[in-house]
Amino acid sequence: MINCFSGSNQNYKMMPIQRYCYPYRQKVKLQGIFNRLKNKQRDSLTRYNSNRKVGVTAVEMAVVLVLLAVGATYGVRHYSQYVNHQVTQSAANQLQVITTAVGNYARDNRAALATAASTSPGYITTVSETDLKNGGYLLPSASLTNPFGQTYQILVKGSATSATDQKIMPFVVSDGNNAMVEPGDARRVASAVGGSAGYTTSLEPETITGLNNLWQFDVAQWGVSPAPEIIASAVFYEEGVEQMDLSALLHRNYDPANPHLNRMNAAIDMNGNSVTGANQFSGVSANLSSALTVGAGGISSTGNVTSTGQVSGNTVVANAISSNGSISAAGDVTGNSMYASNWFRTYGATGWYSQTYGGGWYMADATWIRAYGNKSIYTPGTIQGGYIQGNAIRSIQYAPPGGGCTGGSIGYYGSSTMNCVNGTWRSAGTAPGAWWASCFVVETNNDSSPSYPGYICKNTGAGHSITYNHTCCPA
Known part of the structure; x- marks a missing residue:
């Protein structure tokens, strides 16, 4: 405590809430000022507390309303x-x-x-x-x-x-x-x-x-x-x-x-609806009223594929194709061999053609069967017909005179044409011993027929005036 007293001087006393000494004579004045300040402070504090109470009440009310709304929503939902x-x-x-x-x-x-x-x-x-x-x-x-x-x-x-x-x-x-x-x-x-x-x-x-x-x-x-x-x-x-x-x-x-x-125990009637997304269909047979469309997988069969109508496509590869009707292809039909119990028929000036050698048979009119590409015809067998017609007939059979041969054969020897007569090659001519493609006539003075080896001569009638004609033919 501060000592404000000095000797017997009583004019100074310490104020209770002050740290300084004032003359006592000023006590009343200072006390009044202090009281006014104290009262003013009390009034301010009262007003502050009153305002604070009003603010707290509003905030608390808002919080309560929010909690009630959330609780009501949750409660209604629940x-x-x-x-x-x-x-x-x-x-x-x-x-x-x-x-x-x-x-x-x-x-x-x-x-x-x-x-x-x-x-x-x-x-x-x-x-x-x-x-x-x-x-x-x-x-x-x-x-x-x-x-x-x-x-x-x-x-x-x-x-x-x-x-x-x-x-x-x-x-x-x-x-x-x-x-x-x-x-x-x-x-x-x-x-x-x-x-x-x-x-x-x-x-x-x-x-x-x-x-x-x-x-x-x-x-x-x-x-x-x-x-x-x-x-x-x-x-x-x-x-x-x-x-x-x-x-x-x-x-x-x-x-x-x-x-x-x-497992189904009865037929399924789809009433015109589709079956989609299937992995595999297996059964005894399939009966379709319209076309069967297959993707890149194609159609695979270990048996026969049979059609009463047409089977068409760009390529058909099969071990066997059987059809009671026609098989039509807009492109090529390729196979190892083709067999038919009836005709192979073509239209137009076409026929059979060898893709490898460029020849074949065809018809360009109603009379002749022609060799395509002017190809030659070769066979070690026989060509038979009513007539054989050509610009020339050439034999490649070498036939020396007197050699053995088969009757009816034609050969060549040098520049001569040889014919097989009685199993022997003979040249053509009119001399005795030669062969002529036809009989020859001999004119004599009497009706007795001459004699030539290998020939038979017969009197064929009168010749010029007093001569007689004899026809001699190979025996």
Whole structure:
């Protein structure tokens, strides 16, 4: 503490909140100033606290409103999901009850249903809500209208032989009323029911698909119009319905334990639709009403390819081609050998041609068969005809006189033409011992015929005045 006292001087005292000494006479004045400052400070602090309270209240209120909005949104969403789940579960429970009721009814009335289906259009008969309730299969309070406003139909499909084999397929399917249905509701109901349930979607309104693709039907197969969010139950798929025709259910996925579920027992009528994306077709035969189009792979056959019409193409390569009709090619037909039990026929001034040697046979008029390219004709055999006509006949058979030969042959010796007479080569001429292409005439003075070796002469009548003619021919 600062000592403000000096001796007996009492004019100075220390002020409580000051670090300096002031004359006491100024105490009152200073105290007043201090009080005013203190009061002013208090007033400022009061105003600050009041303003601060107002600001904090507004911020806190905004935070509370934001939290309430977020909580309300989450709560509404959560509540909506809860309500949807309850509706879905209610629809699933109802469908399970109906499925069980229809299954029990089908067991107890199998014969009647099978007979009715066998004579009904499309082999489909129906079971009414009254039938189920009167038989005690469904409670009187039960309804066939689900929480989405859709009404279920109960259909029983048989076949032409179902009256005998007693095989039927009960099916529960809703109508196309989707006014209260949201996308995905049908699938969620099917998921809650299990394997027997199915549904349609907006992408495939014409196809009822079983859960996990266990089964699939076209709605037209059951006489139902296409619509999204259809809910169905394949009662015949439920375990325990032994008499149902499970073999008629064609699975999309392979089941190694039940290969028969992937096997068709009847013809497939595609109704003008296509089969696409197939890897391989195998079978006994194929009957097409129009053209068969094949890509780069071509057509491969270990047997015969038979056509009653035309087989055409740029190239045909085969071990054997058999046709009861014509085979037409706008290009070439190439092969090792060609056989025919009838004619090889050509049109125009064409015929057979050797691609290698440039010759062949052809006809350019109605009289002559000609050698193409002025080629010569050669054969070690015989050429036979009524007449042989030419500019000249030349023999390349060397025939020395007196040599042996075959009758009728023509040869040459030097510059002479040799003929085979009685197995001996002889030259042509009129002298005795020679051969002439024709007989010769000798004129004598009497009617006695002359004698020449190898010739026989006969009197052929009078010659000039007193002479006689004798014709001599080779013996």
